[in-house]
Every structure is written in structure tokens, then in C-alpha cells.
Amino acid sequence: MAGFRLAPRLESDSVFLTDWPLCQLRLMDDARFPWLILVPRREGLEEWTELSAQDTGILSAEIARAGGGLAQMFNPRKLNVGALGNIVRQMHVHVIARFETDAGWPGPVWGQGTRTAYADAERDRLCTELLRRLG
Amino acid sequence: MAGFRLAPRLESDSVFLTDWPLCQLRLMDDARFPWLILVPRREGLEEWTELSAQDTGILSAEIARAGGGLAQMFNPRKLNVGALGNIVRQMHVHVIARFETDAGWPGPVWGQGTRTAYADAERDRLCTELLRRLG
Structure with missing residues (x-):
């Protein structure tokens, strides 16, 4: 994908897992919620409506x-x-995987409280397990 | 779609616009935000992961x-x-259509403030215009 670059804020708040056919799969570095981020590797893309018909289907499958x-x-x-x-x-x-016991239930996670980074060992363990199941 | 029934809360908070191939299209009755709701007409469906491969693509297109x-x-x-x-x-x-001047920007709309129903004439006008463009 020529020219695909990740926004700095996504780069700093999440960690790379793998590249799928359309999206880069990342783990949000927030121990409060099991939280994946999919970033379509299309330069300049901002809106769902800007995806090609083919990419629209691939995104939903991913x-x-x-x-x-x-x-x-x-x-x-x-x-x-x-x-x-x-x-x-x-x-x-x-x-995002949500639980009745999580820090934001039943509200959305966005704009709620403060991101809590994983401890390094926990992040590594989780990334390994996610890649085993999703890679 | 045999057996499709709308949840009471969706029924009370939004109004019917039209049925698309997969989803029922509804207008959220909240004058604070231009806000559509798509409800896949599949009985018992709760999760994106439960959609068939075909419906997954149709949902994204809708x-x-x-x-x-x-x-x-x-x-x-x-x-x-x-x-x-x-x-x-x-x-x-x-x-949802979002604006820097809206009641929740830049946060999400969910869980923010209180729904403000449209005046009847405004709701009717908006539904007519939405159907003209989307019907």
C-alpha cells in the first residue's frame, strides 16, 4: 500500500499486531479493555463512504x-x-470486548476516564496470544 | 424476514424510514444530531460476528x-x-453526522446528555427529505 502512514496518535496509543489484507491490526494499549484497532491501509482515508465497494466488504469481514x-x-x-x-x-x-464489570459499562469506552497502559510483560503475553488466534 | 421484531427501546426512540435489503432504516428522534439507525432484519441477531458472510458485506454497504x-x-x-x-x-x-458545533463534540454521542425529540413538523420534513435521498 504505497504511502500508507499511521497517524501519530494511533502509533503512540496502540501497538502493531499484524497486517491483514485490508487493515493493519493493532492492540490498544489500555489495560482497562480488550481493545483492537483496525486501520485500513489506504492513504488519506477518513470515512466509511470513501472505501471502494470491495474494501467496504473486506473491512466488515475483518x-x-x-x-x-x-x-x-x-x-x-x-x-x-x-x-x-x-x-x-x-x-x-x-x-472492543465489553463486560458488565468494566470501567465504562454500559457507556461507550471513548472519552471515558484515562488510558491505562499495560505492564510490558502483560502486553507481550496478550499480543502473543492474539497473534496466535488472529495472525 | 420471518419473526423480525424491533426492540421496544428502538421502537420508542426512533422512527421508521424504510426497509433496505438487509436493514430497517430508522431516524433517531433526537434533534441534537442527524442520526440514522440500521437494524438488520434478522431475528435474534446481537453481534457483528453472528452475521452470515453475505450479510456482513451487505451491512457494510448499507x-x-x-x-x-x-x-x-x-x-x-x-x-x-x-x-x-x-x-x-x-x-x-x-x-451519525457530527459537527464541531454539536452538543457532544468531539466525544461520542452515546451516553451524552438527554435525547431531544424533534418537533412533529421538523421530524416529518426531515423524514421526507431523507426518504427522497435514501429511499
């Missing part, structure tokens, strides 16, 4: 794939999917 | 169609797309 991995690993009460972009314009899709 | 209509009508700063379901379990996808 959301399901990410959600399926989280569901298998964490058995959440609910998956949350969101593409907002009010702050970081580069298109990215959040896929 | 999100783009809804977003395109809002963008054309309102020229928003950003579209927001979200499938949460922490409160209403029936799968539904929000597609």
Missing part, C-alpha cells in the same frame, strides 16, 4: 474476524464496534 | 449508503459509525 478473536479469548458480554474519528481523522475501527 | 445520504444532506465534519448494544441487545448500527 471487523467480524477481530471480534471473533476477542469473543473466543475473553467471552465478553458484548462486542462494541465503532468508527468515530472526531479526534484522529485517519479512518480506524475500534473492536 | 452503512456506506446511510452515511453517504447524511453527508450529502448535512455536509458534516465527520461521520460516526457505531454498533454497541450494551443497553439494547438487538443488533443496530448508528450512523
Whole structure:
């Protein structure tokens, strides 16, 4: 994907897992929620409506794939999917495992409280396990 | 779609616009934000991961169609797309036109403030215009 560059805020708040056919898959570095981010590797993309017809279908399948991995690993009460972009314009899709006991339930995670980075060992362990199931 | 029934909370908070191939398209009755809701007409569906491969693609295309209509009508700063379901379990996808001047910017709309129903004439006018562009 010539020219694809990740927005600095996505780079700093999340860690690389792998590249899927359309999206770069990343783990949000927030120990409060099991939280994946999918970033379509298309330079300049901001809106769902700007995806090609083909990419529109692939994105939805990759959301399901990410959600399926989280569901298998964490058995959440609910998956949350969101593409907002009010702050970081580069298109990215959040896929989050939610629990009735989590820090934001039943509200959305965005704009709630403060991100809590994983301890290094925990982040490494989680990335390894996610890649085993999703890579 | 045998057996499809709308959750009472979706029924009371939004109004019917039309049925697309997969989703029922509804207008959220909240004058603070131009806000569409897509409800896949599949009984018992709660999660993105439960959609068939075919429906997964159709849903994404219908999100783009809804977003395109809002963008054309309102020229928003950003579209927001979200499938949460922490409160209403029936799968539904929000597609919302956002502005830097709106009541929740740059945060998400969910869980922010109180829904403000449209005046009847305004709701009717908006539904007519949305159907003209999206029907």
C-alpha cells in the first residue's frame, strides 16, 4: 500500500499486531479493555463512504474476524464496534470486548476516564496470544 | 424476514424510514444530531460476528449508503459509525453526522446528555427529505 502512514496518535496509543489484507491490526494499549484497532491501509482515508465497494466488504469481514478473536479469548458480554474519528481523522475501527464489570459499562469506552497502559510483560503475553488466534 | 421484531427501546426512540435489503432504516428522534439507525432484519441477531458472510458485506454497504445520504444532506465534519448494544441487545448500527458545533463534540454521542425529540413538523420534513435521498 504505497504511502500508507499511521497517524501519530494511533502509533503512540496502540501497538502493531499484524497486517491483514485490508487493515493493519493493532492492540490498544489500555489495560482497562480488550481493545483492537483496525486501520485500513489506504492513504488519506477518513470515512466509511470513501472505501471502494470491495474494501467496504473486506473491512466488515475483518471487523467480524477481530471480534471473533476477542469473543473466543475473553467471552465478553458484548462486542462494541465503532468508527468515530472526531479526534484522529485517519479512518480506524475500534473492536472492543465489553463486560458488565468494566470501567465504562454500559457507556461507550471513548472519552471515558484515562488510558491505562499495560505492564510490558502483560502486553507481550496478550499480543502473543492474539497473534496466535488472529495472525 | 420471518419473526423480525424491533426492540421496544428502538421502537420508542426512533422512527421508521424504510426497509433496505438487509436493514430497517430508522431516524433517531433526537434533534441534537442527524442520526440514522440500521437494524438488520434478522431475528435474534446481537453481534457483528453472528452475521452470515453475505450479510456482513451487505451491512457494510448499507452503512456506506446511510452515511453517504447524511453527508450529502448535512455536509458534516465527520461521520460516526457505531454498533454497541450494551443497553439494547438487538443488533443496530448508528450512523451519525457530527459537527464541531454539536452538543457532544468531539466525544461520542452515546451516553451524552438527554435525547431531544424533534418537533412533529421538523421530524416529518426531515423524514421526507431523507426518504427522497435514501429511499
